[in-house]
Amino acid sequence: MNEPVRRTGSGLEFYEVDGKHKALVDLETHVVTSKKQRDAYRRKKELEELGIQGRTRSFVLCFHDPIRALMGRLTLDEMGALIKLLPYLKYGEAGDLVHQGKRMDKAAIGKAIGKKQRQTAAILSKLTKEGALIAKKEGRKSVYAVAKEIHTMGEAGGNMFTKLFQTYAKKQLEKLTTQQAGVLYALLPFFHYRDYILAVNPNETDDDLIEPMNIEEVGKMLGISKASAYRHIGALTREGIMLETRAYGVSTFYVNPDFMFRATRGNEFT
DNA sequence: ATAGCCATGCATGATAATCA
């Protein structure tokens, strides 16, 4: 399994052999994972989830259905701004956004999402209008909270969700433009619950029936050009947030489980 | 605190070029 049988002139390409098939794999940009490795990885993640092993990391629950609904109503910039704010969500009923001990106002949010006042105001106005954020007057300025129907650090209440790890996400999201972050946000409900594959049917229980989503489909779903889809997915892959594997001419994308994580226990799915 | 003005820079979509 996975024996490199030929090294090509470009240095990093191998033939992977699995019985009767062969595939070209560029080991500089792709990984080769055996089923054994994959299963071991799953077990490790399950243990981590049960708290048996690994550090506890704070995470935000991201509910799939509301996010899918927002996808058609928000621009990439707006969705990117929203996901960039999630690391600042503070534990508690209200969904308050807090930075350095203070609830975040327009200026603090502008800094967090990397926009200047005019765009920040426009984005906040739209996110508030669409019900993703809730503005509250505090003195003469507004402070913001995230709608608990979309994101919470509390109970899931039987809805389907993906966890977003705050510390790692913050570090990674800072490297992304709001557009790139927006693509990630829109794709969040489309990573398979067990294999982390970007899929059209991310809740499919039979491995053989999982349909990977390709870049063109991502572009269509988001209403952006193929060229832009390639640029955005490429950026996410280069940052290590997504991983690309290629076999038999078909690319499959995975999300880095350090970034987001879907529970595997039955009671957390519908 | 917010918004208009305007030159400049950057992201975008269409499409051509290149890659494997």
Place this chain on the structure above:
DNA sequence: TGATTATCATGCATGGCTAT
């Protein structure tokens, strides 16, 4: 040949400034 990337014109965002 289909997938991916480069090119380029266009339009939106920004910075610096001023005005409410």
